[in-house]
Amino acid sequence: MHIRSALVAGTALIQTAVANSSSVHAKNVIYIVPDGYGPASQNMARDLASLIETGTTGTNPEIHELPVDDLAIGRVRTHSANRMITDSAASGTAFAAGHKSYNGAISVTPEGLPVGSILEAAKLKGLKTGLVSTTSISDATPAVYAAHVANRGSQPLIAEQELGYSHPLGPMVDLLLGGGRCNFTPRGAQGSCRSDDVDLLEYADSQGFTVATTRAEFKTLEKAPLPILGLFNDGSMRYEMDRRIEQDEPSLLEMTQTAVNTLHRATNRRGKGFFLMIEAARIDHAGHDNDPANHAHETWMYNDVIAWVRDWIDSHPDTILLSAADHETGGLTLSGYDPLPLRNTTHSRAYLQALWDADRPSNEAEQRVYLVSTILPLAGLENASDAEIDAILAASSIGSGVAALLSSRAGVHWSTGGHTSVDVTLHGYAAGRVKRAALRADLAGGWDNTELPRYIEAVLRLDMDGVTRRLRRAAEQDDSWLGASEVAKRDLGDHDHYH
Amino acid sequence: MHIRSALVAGTALIQTAVANSSSVHAKNVIYIVPDGYGPASQNMARDLASLIETGTTGTNPEIHELPVDDLAIGRVRTHSANRMITDSAASGTAFAAGHKSYNGAISVTPEGLPVGSILEAAKLKGLKTGLVSTTSISDATPAVYAAHVANRGSQPLIAEQELGYSHPLGPMVDLLLGGGRCNFTPRGAQGSCRSDDVDLLEYADSQGFTVATTRAEFKTLEKAPLPILGLFNDGSMRYEMDRRIEQDEPSLLEMTQTAVNTLHRATNRRGKGFFLMIEAARIDHAGHDNDPANHAHETWMYNDVIAWVRDWIDSHPDTILLSAADHETGGLTLSGYDPLPLRNTTHSRAYLQALWDADRPSNEAEQRVYLVSTILPLAGLENASDAEIDAILAASSIGSGVAALLSSRAGVHWSTGGHTSVDVTLHGYAAGRVKRAALRADLAGGWDNTELPRYIEAVLRLDMDGVTRRLRRAAEQDDSWLGASEVAKRDLGDHDHYH
Known part of the structure; x- marks a missing residue:
């Protein structure tokens, strides 16, 4: 809102109201x-x-x-x-x-x-x-x-x-x-x-x-x-x-x-x-x-x-x-x-977790490749470092690891689930x-x-x-x-x- | 505010305004x-x-x-x-x-x-x-x-x-x-x-x-x-x-x-x-x-x-x-x-820190006694457990330890200083x-x-x-x-x- 338009309301409002005699x-x-x-x-x-x-x-x-x-x-x-x-x-x-x-x-x-x-x-x-x-x-x-x-x-x-x-x-x-x-x-x-x-x-x-x-x-x-x-x-x-x-x-x-x-x-x-x-x-x-x-x-x-x-x-x-x-x-x-690290995220944590649960390879090395090639781009995290990838793989779930990294990059804090x-x-x-x-x-x-x-x-x-x-x-x-x-x-x- | 009084305002307001023709x-x-x-x-x-x-x-x-x-x-x-x-x-x-x-x-x-x-x-x-x-x-x-x-x-x-x-x-x-x-x-x-x-x-x-x-x-x-x-x-x-x-x-x-x-x-x-x-x-x-x-x-x-x-x-x-x-x-x-753990706190963290800095004994065992007998009652923490007292003594400062314990007991979270x-x-x-x-x-x-x-x-x-x-x-x-x-x-x- 702009003050000028509000001021018009403030000064003209009551006079206008005289004519309308409205109530809610x-x-x-x-x-x-x-x-x-x-x-x-x-x-x-x-x-x-x-x-x-x-x-x-x-x-x-x-x-x-x-x-x-x-x-x-x-x-x-x-x-x-x-x-x-x-x-x-x-x-x-x-x-x-x-x-x-x-x-x-x-x-x-x-x-x-x-x-x-x-x-x-x-x-x-x-x-x-x-x-x-x-x-x-x-x-x-x-x-x-x-x-x-x-x-x-x-x-x-x-x-x-x-x-x-x-x-x-x-x-x-x-x-x-x-x-x-x-x-x-x-x-x-x-x-x-x-x-x-x-x-x-x-x-x-x-x-x-x-x-x-x-x-x-x-x-x-x-x-x-x-x-x-x-x-x-x-x-x-x-x-x-x-x-x-x-x-x-x-x-x-x-x-x-x-x-x-x-x-x-x-x-x-x-x-x-x-x-x-x-x-x-x-x-x-x-x-x-x-x-x-x-x-x-x-x-x-x-x-x-x-x-x-x-x-x-x-x-x-x-x-x-x-x-x-x-x-x-x-x-x-x-x-x-800093909002911008969130700009390229295209899917929810829940969606990515479901994708991971359904489609991840059984072999650990291939899982890491799948995470990097398929999951992380959908989270806007193509550029995750090796340490960040390690942290995601070590998290209680892939979804929570991705959400935590996004939150950390964007400087937002959650105090509770x-x-x-x-x-x-x-x-x-x-x-x-x-x-x-x-x-x-x-x-x-x-x-x-x-x-x-x-x-x-x-x-x-x-x-x-x-x-x-x-x-x-x-x-x-x-x-x-x-x-x-x-x-x-x-x-x-x-x-x-x-x- | 109570809805009934607001409603009186809502219905009577404009009519009253007619008489007063006020603006801010x-x-x-x-x-x-x-x-x-x-x-x-x-x-x-x-x-x-x-x-x-x-x-x-x-x-x-x-x-x-x-x-x-x-x-x-x-x-x-x-x-x-x-x-x-x-x-x-x-x-x-x-x-x-x-x-x-x-x-x-x-x-x-x-x-x-x-x-x-x-x-x-x-x-x-x-x-x-x-x-x-x-x-x-x-x-x-x-x-x-x-x-x-x-x-x-x-x-x-x-x-x-x-x-x-x-x-x-x-x-x-x-x-x-x-x-x-x-x-x-x-x-x-x-x-x-x-x-x-x-x-x-x-x-x-x-x-x-x-x-x-x-x-x-x-x-x-x-x-x-x-x-x-x-x-x-x-x-x-x-x-x-x-x-x-x-x-x-x-x-x-x-x-x-x-x-x-x-x-x-x-x-x-x-x-x-x-x-x-x-x-x-x-x-x-x-x-x-x-x-x-x-x-x-x-x-x-x-x-x-x-x-x-x-x-x-x-x-x-x-x-x-x-x-x-x-x-x-x-x-x-x-x-x-849960607000009630804060009800008996009578002094600020800063006050307690200053007291500690000025008056604490040099001997570690006596320091603990001083903390328990003098500092903690002023923080409303007379009933601190041994483990909680240990945590306060191990904190970066007595003041931060006291504030952290109070926050934890009251279920409040701070995400930044x-x-x-x-x-x-x-x-x-x-x-x-x-x-x-x-x-x-x-x-x-x-x-x-x-x-x-x-x-x-x-x-x-x-x-x-x-x-x-x-x-x-x-x-x-x-x-x-x-x-x-x-x-x-x-x-x-x-x-x-x-x-």
């Missing part, structure tokens, strides 16, 4: 969760992009804004009910349903009681709803919006609730796009991770969902009516840097475009709009992997999605955007950052200076993560507590859908097991 | 620099304070806001002209004068040309001005507001300019409170670090300054007229945790109160107000020392100062507050944070909902550090470029005051030498 209500809300995106993630991605774009280096850096930069408004506290450092489930429960709970909880209280989510409140008020993620659509961050179970690990149960198969209030989500197909296919089917015969793809089809499981089928979704279920990987979808080369899955940006356009088409001529949650899930995974170029590429994709949604809102000003991470991952600090408790940045956008000014005036400052859905509730004029009451009445009749048997297994401990 | 102009600006305060510093301090206050622990944390939390507005980029990671001089030159320069520059461009500061522009417009710091008042962060030299190490030159002794435009600062007396006393005087006979305390006295050098004299400043010079330590003032026990220096809060009250008294009946810069300098020093409890205590004092200034503004609404760090120090991450390049948080405050909303609307988003003084320039209706022109005309006549001979020695390299 909206027809649609798009909420974007960059999972595991911490304060330094944006710096790492921005500086790498800037030096490449401007042809400068760390001794004469010319740094340009990325789209997310201009949307910063405030900070969010993320501790959970039982840990200083949250996992995505507890933080998601806070963001989605406004309650502090324990690490591992999917929209249930510490006592195991269900709490209604902003998405459910939207659906029950007649809005259309959507969930998009680059990881399993039944993983914690999307799950908290449309499922209530004691243990985030119960993904088969979560998948059932997300489709309405076992949700006590019926189907809550009109559009689901992401990974995690394995929880929707019956045992015995290729890639299934269910232990029963429930076939949720077939169930979805029987309920009128348009179901897509390939990139080719994804393209047909552009014209499909709601409801929609698109699952493009048995597990997490590909990292963006790998996907760009493999081209066999839609990108997060493509899924975002399809989701927004479809939800808009379904609500355009109605008084009631939509609530859409989009998760840039794999910033977190790259952080857990301490994989620096990958973390930057995932953060770029998050910036690309934000930019597209921001521009879409400019032409659909009855929509507001909020975005905040659930927590930071990796303990990333830029203690001697888990999460940290630093505040995350709150971002927001509304179209037009007056509405944007009101949003900023409302949301600047420091927030507990449980407070944010209450803002969306007010913006969309919803009733989350009413949903909670309905869920609890249903649970009094029959609580088998809550995974009550899982309560005993709920996580009260190590956050490092989770994402 | 002010009579006074107070700018607070928490040197070396990064995104995680606030978490560390807040969580420690909260657990102590609420009696909770890391497994049932109840976390309360600190005063700074609610003032977050945006983020600031901090890279310098020649490094991804800035020092306080380059970042200070950006904040004070709006120009990117090299690490080590004191309000000069990379070519060594002077650039006018916001404080100089205020003074030349007829406002009163002040600088307050807990480190040397001629160190980089205060220096950039009233001095122009090629090398931040030239503190004797900087001290001269700050008093007007050699500033080409005369005395620019009406009130100076802090440390660094050694640069103001002539060689041979106790504690001097000058190599010449210039006696700036005597000079100040001759120019009508009220001069104070002790806590007792500080108390007399409450009623003194401007100009005022208070220097309470030859070098940096004490860390707050040590000062609280020694009681021989004023605190940053006390200096802030005196500065604000004195500047206000001098301008209360005039149309022109004041510009005051306050530096919470030693957050940075505790970060360089990787000294966790000390870092938290210095951050608490920053929060105390912010709270007092915020409340003062509520009763003096013609004032705005801005606050942002110059950079992060220490690469602090909270990778497994220098700075990092993560964005810092921008904070701001104005009295009244309408003006505060306008400030937030103006300043939310991402900023380059050079943009911020331009905002203050507009708020106070100043002319920084006019000051630059006057400084350059003066330099064309005679540039000896610029320390041109120091240009060759300017830092183009290692940020770790600097604070």
Whole structure:
């Protein structure tokens, strides 16, 4: 942002407001969760992009804004009910349903009681709803919006609730796009991770969902009516840097475009709009992997999605955007950052590890040749020294050795393979200076993560507590859908097991 | 902040604005620099304070806001002209004068040309001005507001300019409170670090300054007229945790109160107000020392100062507050944070090291007894195990061993003894909902550090470029005051030498 344009806002804003007399209500809300995106993630991605774009280096850096930069408004506290450092489930429960709970909880209280989510409140008020993620659509961050179970690990149960198969209030989500197909296919089917015969793809089809499981089928979704279920990987979808080369899955940006356009088409001529949650899930995974170029590429994709949604809102000003991470991952600090060693890395650590595991020769001397000729060029490390190659071969895995060398060369430091408790940045956008000014005036400052859905509730004029009451009445009749048997297994401990 | 009160702002704001038709102009600006305060510093301090206050622990944390939390507005980029990671001089030159320069520059461009500061522009417009710091008042962060030299190490030159002794435009600062007396006393005087006979305390006295050098004299400043010079330590003032026990220096809060009250008294009946810069300098020093409890205590004092200034503004609404760090120090991450092991630490690492250096017995066995009986209780480490005591005795210094053990117990990680390049948080405050909303609307988003003084320039209706022109005309006549001979020695390299 430039001061001069801000000053125009500062001086002209209030006068303009006189004419418009606006306040922050909206027809649609798009909420974007960059999972595991911490304060330094944006710096790492921005500086790498800037030096490449401007042809400068760390001794004469010319740094340009990325789209997310201009949307910063405030900070969010993320501790959970039982840990200083949250996992995505507890933080998601806070963001989605406004309650502090324990690490591992999917929209249930510490006592195991269900709490209604902003998405459910939207659906029950007649809005259309959507969930998009680059990881399993039944993983914690999307799950908290449309499922209530004691243990985030119960993904088969979560998948059932997300489709309405076992949700006590019926189907809550009109559009689901992401990974995690394995929880929707019956045992015995290729890639299934269910232990029963429930076939949720077939169930979805029987309920009128348009179901897509390939990139080719994804393209047909552009014209499909709601409801929609698109699952493009048995597990997490590909990292963006790998996907760009493999081209066999839609990108997060493509899924975002399809989701927004479809939800808009379904609500355009109605008084009631939509609530859409989009998760840039794999910033977190790259952080857990301490994989620096990958973390930057995932953060770029998050910036690309934000930019597209921001521009879409400019032409659909009855929509507001909020975005905040659930927590930071990796303990990333830029203690001697030189971005340029990351510029030629084209594949994730995980991709290179899989390549190594599948294709490496059995003979040690040939393994070294394979590493140097095939693996290292994909990591942008063609010029590794003999000592560096030795270190990679001696590391606990090839992938960790490659990621450690890249981090060392780029002067970035990771303090953990888990999460940290630093505040995350709150971002927001509304179209037009007056509405944007009101949003900023409302949301600047420091927030507990449980407070944010209450803002969306007010913006969309919803009733989350009413949903909670309905869920609890249903649970009094029959609580088998809550995974009550899982309560005993709920996580009260190590956050490092989770994402 | 609570959503309900924010919503009241959101819905009522614009209507209220109709009646007031305000925009962000002010009579006074107070700018607070928490040197070396990064995104995680606030978490560390807040969580420690909260657990102590609420009696909770890391497994049932109840976390309360600190005063700074609610003032977050945006983020600031901090890279310098020649490094991804800035020092306080380059970042200070950006904040004070709006120009990117090299690490080590004191309000000069990379070519060594002077650039006018916001404080100089205020003074030349007829406002009163002040600088307050807990480190040397001629160190980089205060220096950039009233001095122009090629090398931040030239503190004797900087001290001269700050008093007007050699500033080409005369005395620019009406009130100076802090440390660094050694640069103001002539060689041979106790504690001097000058190599010449210039006696700036005597000079100040001759120019009508009220001069104070002790806590007792500080108390007399409450009623003194401007100009005022208070220097309470030859070098940096004490860390707050040590000062609280020694009681021989004023605190940053006390200096802030005196500065604000004195500047206000001098301008209360005039149309022109004041510009005051306050530096919470030693957050940075505790970060360089990787000294966790000390870092938290210095951050608490920053929060105390912010709270007092915020409340003062509520009763003096013609004032705005801005606050942002110059950079992060220490690469602090909270990778497994448990604050409570820090609760009984009463002294800084530096204090304990000095005690050890001065008083330890010569005999090794007695040294161990001295460590356990005298040093460790002051660090809150009475219960150190034999192995932990061995590790402290084997560390590069007792101080580093103590700080490392405290950090390890508290689950905090430091990635460097220098700075990092993560964005810092921008904070701001104005009295009244309408003006505060306008400030937030103006300043939310991402900023380059050079943009911020331009905002203050507009708020106070100043002319920084006019000051630059006057400084350059003066330099064309005679540039000896610029320390041109120091240009060759300017830092183009290692940020770790600097604070």
